[in-house]
Amino acid sequence: EAVGLGVAAAMKAGDWCFPSYRQLSTHLYWNVPLERAMAGLMGNAPEHVREHLPVAPEDAPEVTFIPYAVFLGTNVPNAVGSALADKLNGRRQVTFAFVGEGTTSEGDFHDGLNFAGVLETPCVVIVQNNQWCISVPSARQTAAATYAQKAIAYGLPSERVDGNDLFAVYDAAKRAADRARSGKGATLIEAVTYRVLDHNTSDSSAVYRTEDEAAYWQTLDPLERFERYLTSKGVLKEQDREAIWKRAETELRERIDRGRGVPPTPPQTMFLSHLHGDPGWSVRHQQAELDAELAGANPFVDFTGEGLQ
Amino acid sequence: EAVGLGVAAAMKAGDWCFPSYRQLSTHLYWNVPLERAMAGLMGNAPEHVREHLPVAPEDAPEVTFIPYAVFLGTNVPNAVGSALADKLNGRRQVTFAFVGEGTTSEGDFHDGLNFAGVLETPCVVIVQNNQWCISVPSARQTAAATYAQKAIAYGLPSERVDGNDLFAVYDAAKRAADRARSGKGATLIEAVTYRVLDHNTSDSSAVYRTEDEAAYWQTLDPLERFERYLTSKGVLKEQDREAIWKRAETELRERIDRGRGVPPTPPQTMFLSHLHGDPGWSVRHQQAELDAELAGANPFVDFTGEGLQ
Amino acid sequence: MNKASESVDTMQEMNLVGAVNHALRFELARDPRVRLMGYDIGPIGGVFRATEGLYDDFGPERVIDTPLSENGLIGAAVGMAIRGERPVVEMQFLGFLYNAWGQFIYTLSNLHQKTGGLLDVPVTIRTTFGGGIKPLPFHSESTEAYLMHSPGIRVVCPSTPAEAKGLLLASIRSDDPVVFMEHTRMYRAFREPVPLGDYTLPLDRCRLVQEGDDITVIAWGQMVHHAVTAAGATDASVEIIDLRSLAPLDVEPLLDSVKKTGRCVIVHEARRTAGPGAEISALINEYALEWLKAPVKRVTGFDIHFPDNQTEDAYLPGPVRIGAALDAVLGYQF
Amino acid sequence: MNKASESVDTMQEMNLVGAVNHALRFELARDPRVRLMGYDIGPIGGVFRATEGLYDDFGPERVIDTPLSENGLIGAAVGMAIRGERPVVEMQFLGFLYNAWGQFIYTLSNLHQKTGGLLDVPVTIRTTFGGGIKPLPFHSESTEAYLMHSPGIRVVCPSTPAEAKGLLLASIRSDDPVVFMEHTRMYRAFREPVPLGDYTLPLDRCRLVQEGDDITVIAWGQMVHHAVTAAGATDASVEIIDLRSLAPLDVEPLLDSVKKTGRCVIVHEARRTAGPGAEISALINEYALEWLKAPVKRVTGFDIHFPDNQTEDAYLPGPVRIGAALDAVLGYQF
């Protein structure tokens, strides 16, 4: 994914990132432990994952990634608030937020960019325009010719770049990050790319789009383009290429296995991270019910509120 | 208010209007019974007002006005849906929606205009930019130089007009309405004006803005400008002027008095317009409680659910 | 309802999602004012395929794919409804409705009252809810309590394919806004004969699932089936009521049943505190206290956001937990 | 709390809005991370003047006027909070929070759980609620039940100026998101001595307003005062509890009181069905049934959107309606 990688290269230690679910490359670039993501994908609770996959302080990513926004668009106002905190404290840090082109239709996108414009917050919002919102084509998402032009509604500068051109993405992201860092406020970047695969396992894109379309975009595969470039420049030799791929694959498999290796999350973990301090009578009571149930006792025999004896 | 009046003149019988609370002139132009509005302002229930201030079918306004959106911005998606209904049924009607410039910051504005662009709905959205959102100045509302340019985010055409120039407003509204009626879709109009008075009784604009500002805008009073025009053209003679004002004032007072004359709304009216048919056991029960209370009986003596005997 | 009886005879085996699809097709064909709105409901037929084939057969003016905004979706549907259309909105997941809470409360549930009955808002919101398929966070919500506390709307939840047909037809034809809850876990759980004709069910009536004398169990959706399983495992005589209408509540049959059995357990996936069961328990205690032989117990999810997939099974009520509640309440003596 | 005791001595008469203003000033001066956010909170000091003078004294970086978007407001505050700030948001009216329900549920109430405790979201949302001043629709909402059913947040409601000071300081200092409910009708209703020092109250404890043996009344906000009036008009010995914390519920004192009196009336302005009283009634019946001498009654608003001004008085519970409930429940015999 050239978009995530190009932007990642424009980030600096201390920056914050509010991703969507399409920036695996960004996470990898900043050494976000893949094994943890893997364990999370397997349905483990984050407390449990951290306990079983500790990360030494010195290995902690220097860019902070918050969990991707399952509820699309909510990360944009959050990112703007994060940037506002940096600005008000005179920190020269930048906050990055990623959304898909479909997510620009959500009110959160509007709220976030408008606040960013008025409050002049040091942030960069990247619209990863892969032309599809599950089965809904971009033309059905907005009548605007580009997503970059949506910045005009908020008095913000914007750029539109080839999302499959690593360098183009990096240049735009670098310019935007520099603007933010130098106190000149927010920028919107539209990175034009394509979702070659199905959206997810329940999707079947063959129903709503042609194979030629996907095939055409295959030819623009950013990875191949980058490889060709490196090879032509002599930076990448054939034998190295092999080696690199091998290394990547083995490390990937390793990390995935480590994530898979995490034991199942104990049920009571679900009660860990809510209110600070006393969670309150009802939650304490429900916790006791679950404990009883798991211990094979009857959780419903308290009729006096004095607890399960 | 030149904005409301200019747009009103561009409406046709059969059109629908989703106003904010600043289009009294639009309502008057289309003979929306002022006495009803007055009775409503006095806190009467609409069913009760209709009963006591009947309107003969032949006097019913030919443009339908829905109650203004107390929750700012909600009228925009509603108006777009209304326009979509007209479009899908091949009706050559137009839906108009009014919002203040502050309301453009709400997600509803974004949702509505984006839908309008994609679904090409026959509607006209007017941003009445009076420079203030209660105490918040326009510069604090958006970093965009104009509100008209927000249309670019949705691929919609827009116009920016002098909101104190009745003819300019009418021309723009007419062009937009014609576009919509001829199937060319939605238009955004920014009408630049000024809120000369306080927002409401609890407001005190002296705290946050200068008198000169208000004074300057006073000189642009659309009413005076229109009068001066009519007089210069000889359409309006001094003596007529007097007469017209008198007639207007007496009719106004008359209607206000008729509104004031409506007797208080009986409490039980609050239960009238909810679900169609049976409102359900609980509401029926609560209705009986209120009846009992108003009859001086104890509403809480039903301990069996069999009702209040 | 007469219409129904005519044609009830001709049946076809369907699962829940099939019955929904069939019901939508039936109404699209019957009433030109019916229009489906939502994202991904067009060519792909919805992420759960509930609208499969309808775009191809009825075209883009009857099955309308919209931009990705839940609030815009409800807002536009309301605008269409007050102009005489019968929009049927697909809210992909109940958890996404939070984004549309503004339009939901301010206009959908309120315009009828606000205009003193002048405007009707006959929008049907089809939405999925419930746990079991272990998708992403906020894709397993059971927050019907938010809906039950909101006036001016109806909320119904079918627990079988045939009920889905009858209730969905009635929902679309209702002049009130209706939220129609479809349990994701039950979409393909089982099949049953569904009337192919014009079959409607009343929107505001609960359903007696099985009669019993010792204890009353009140549930809806997926939980009805777990209750039946749990009841089968006890030798007590358990009366099970499928609430079916969450708003308005069909209170009388609930009170009558508890007055008969003297004991009651309420089951729902939703969080317990200020959840649906609280209202039902409060009503029973307010109007049937004299008949109670034991406190009413609530078998529910816990007071947290729906948890991670690996702890979900311990979060959701199942036959075992329901059985424990039955034992506890049946065993209680003053 | 020690700090408090030190300085409790120095008092000053204030009304509710004055105490809120004083408390905000106190925290702004004490903690540079505290920033007020909202629309109309700057130069004009809020539509109710709760932030009057603060913009002038602390400047635009501490008292931040934002564009008109409730959802953007909460979303930005959450972003600031996870970066170490202590945003105090003014939600002009509780009824406007519906526009922000997405950010409220998806991030404000959820990010702490979602990150397994890694991120804190110490946002305080000050909002007005309640009827009595007869403004526009949706400006008199009492929909705290929506909040009570939402995990991951605290909800507190002061019923006096001094309580407002103590609870607001504690809310701002809490590491949890807190909704702080200010009753519009009570802003200028009465004055009382308010500690000028560093005075905090626990966020999760109810308050015994007056002791009694015959019946327990549970209320909050404006309703506490109506309950006191109603109690004064009966010769029964009425125990009144100010719930104060709506989430989490301080259940134990409620159960103990009802176990003592055997009778209970719950009072709130909110709609009844699936309202706050339902949960309290359900808990009492679940855990104190044996002690009950009569059914628990709920004195509440009705199941409709807050009505027009002219019928509002008949909608809202007052001393008369509360008195009737006391009589009915006190007079009940098995």
Ligand SMILES: Cc1ncc(C[n+]2csc(CCOP(=O)(O)OP(=O)(O)O)c2C)c(N)n1
């Ligand atoms: C608020 C909200 N609405 C809907 C969804 C369901 N959903 C998940 S992914 C997706 C497609 C998003 O498309 P886009 O924004 O273009 O991002 P892409 O997947 O193409 O990168 C949708 C609709 C969601 N997760 N959150």
Ligand SMILES: Cc1ncc(C[n+]2csc(CCOP(=O)(O)OP(=O)(O)O)c2C)c(N)n1
């Ligand atoms: C959703 C919502 N948020 C806030 C308010 C409170 N409010 C009422 S009028 C107003 C000012 C609106 O300003 P603008 O949109 O510019 O309209 P104007 O009054 O200037 O015509 C505000 C904030 C509201 N009614 N609804």
Ligand SMILES: [Mg+2]
């Ligand atoms: Mg996309």
Ligand SMILES: [Mg+2]
């Ligand atoms: Mg304005």
